[in-house]
Amino acid sequence: MKRLLVASLLSAAVALVGSAPVSAASATRNSGFYDHQIIEYVGTAELTSSPQAAQLIAKGNIVYHVVDASGNTPTVQCARLLAALPKDATSCNVLNFIPTEQGYQGGAWNLQVFHWKAGVTPVELSKDDDITAAAAAGLGTIEVTPILVRCPVVNFAALR
Numbered sequence: 001m002k003r004l005l006v007a008s009l010l011s012a013a014v015a016l017v018g019s020a021p022v023s024a025a026s027a028t029r030n031s032g033f034y035d036h037q038i039i040e041y042v043g044t045a046e047l048t049s050s051p052q053a054a055q056l057i058a059k060g061n062i063v064y065h066v067v068d069a070s071g072n073t074p075t076v077q078c079a080r081l082l083a084a085l086p087k088d089a090t091s092c093n094v095l096n097f098i099p100t101e102q103g104y105q106g107g108a109w110n111l112q113v114f115h116w117k118a119g120v121t122p123v124e125l126s127k128d129d130d131i132t133a134a135a136a137a138g139l140g141t142i143e144v145t146p147i148l149v150r151c152p153v154v155n156f157a158a159l160r
Helices: 002-017 051-058 075-084 128-138
Strands: 029-036 035-041 044-047 062-067 089-095 109-116 138-152
Touching: 029 075, 035 075, 051 062, 062 128, 075 089, 089 128, 109 128, 128 138
Parallel strands: 029 089, 062 109
Antiparallel strands: 029 035, 044 138, 062 089, 109 138
16 A cells, blocks of 8 residues: 555656756746646655655645546646646646745645545646635545655746
């Protein structure tokens, strides 16, 4: 069971970052959501349990990955992103904080996975409050992982 969980987490991390950047010049932009708005970011993931990682996780930055009951990202979660930015890689993720927002503490985002319950028809979840409300309503569950994602947000001036 633990091996399956770790494999699932690593798959989610790979999906999350799309293509891991080799350098800033060759970094691949990813698209996602913040407060119902489309954002772009560059991401890398690391599985870690270091004290430094625990400190970063404690800052409260979260990136949510949304999956259906089969473990796949629902089409509806990605539709708007793919229409707006067809050349961007995307895992259709949702950030709870961006730089310049009150409460943002920098560092990295903790990957958490929202799993839609079987039998529930997924809808787009493009704000962290939507995800926590769906979980509170029993529509799915949130899985906290030990994966940290460093995803500098780019092209977000309109969100300030």
